[in-house]
Structures are given as C-alpha cells and as structure tokens.
Amino acid sequence: xxxxxxxxxxxxxxxxxxxxxxxxxxxxxxxxxxxxxxxxxxxxxxxxxxxxxxxxxxxxxxxxxxxxxxxxxxxxxxxxxxxxxxxxxxxxxxxxxxxxxxxxxxxxxxxxxxxxxxxxxxxxxxxxxxxxxxxxxx
Numbered sequence: 001x002x003x004x005x006x007x008x009x010x011x012x013x014x015x016x017x018x019x020x021x022x023x024x025x026x027x028x029x030x031x032x033x034x035x036x037x038x039x040x041x042x043x044x045x046x047x048x049x050x051x052x053x054x055x056x057x058x059x060x061x062x063x064x065x066x067x068x069x070x071x072x073x074x075x076x077x078x079x080x081x082x083x084x085x086x087x088x089x090x091x092x093x094x095x096x097x098x099x100x101x102x103x104x105x106x107x108x109x110x111x112x113x114x115x116x117x118x119x120x121x122x123x124x125x126x127x128x129x130x131x132x133x134x135x136x137x138x
Contacts, residue, residue, distance in 0.1 A: 002032035112137035
C-alpha cells in the first residue's frame with residue numbers, strides 16, 4: 001500500500017517570551033505502510049521556513065517519530081510522558097533538542113486519518129516552546 005494523499009498540517013508553537021507561531025498548510029505527499037507502521041512523507045516549503053527539506057512521520061503503536069532530511073535535519077520522537085534528546089541541524093548550526101510529549105493521539109488506518117501531538121521543546125535545556133501539532137491525511 002502506497003498512495004498519493006493530501007496532508008493538512010496545523011501547528012501552533014507558544015513561546016515563553018514572544019508571540020505564538022502558527023502554521024497552517026495543505027500539501028501533497030505520500031502515505032504508506034511498512035512492517036506494520038504507517039508513514040507520511042511530504043516536502044517542506046518556504047511557508048515553514050524549511051524549503052529543501054523532506055519530512056517523514058513514522059507512526060508506531062506507542063509513538064510518532066518526525067524525521068527531517070535536507071536543509072534542516074532532525075529526528076524527534078514523541079512518546080507520551082517521555083523525554084527524548086536529539087540533534088537539530090540547521091544552516092546556522094546544530095542544537096541539542098529535548099522533546100517531551102504530553103499528548104500523543106493517533107487515529108490512522110489504511111485510508112488515512114489524523115495525528116494530534118502536544119509537546120514541549122527544550123534547546124540546550126532551556127524551554128523554547130509548547131507545540132500543538134495536528135496532521136490529517138486524506
């Protein structure tokens with residue numbers, strides 16, 4: 001099973017010291033199932049500031065992994081109640097990022113579905129944002 005899909009991404013990043021960043025966009029992408037896990041892949045655009053980057057979401061029974069490759073490279077694991085540390089590579093340098101998911105809600109099947117993740121991001125052990133990410137595949 002591999003098919004072309006429309007992907008709706010709604011993201012809100014609330015910061016302790018500045019206004020929230022809100023991203024809402026619809027893009028074409030690919031949706032497939034491999035070894036029992038669902039995958040969503042799409043190309044980022046200048047809307048998100050990550051033009052030249054491909055994003056893949058790997059959906060497992062107890063976690064969602066966000067993988068970015070290109071101008072921005074990162075791997076973020078969202079597992080409810082657990083903190084995961086990874087590197088976030090940009091043209092401006094590499095940062096250590098801690099991700100703690102407060103909510104991971106997945107409703108996916110072979111036709112598509114949606115993901116809702118709420119998480120805190122820390123950069124170099126400093127709270128950077130509280131993010132809500134909603135992804136819909138159809």
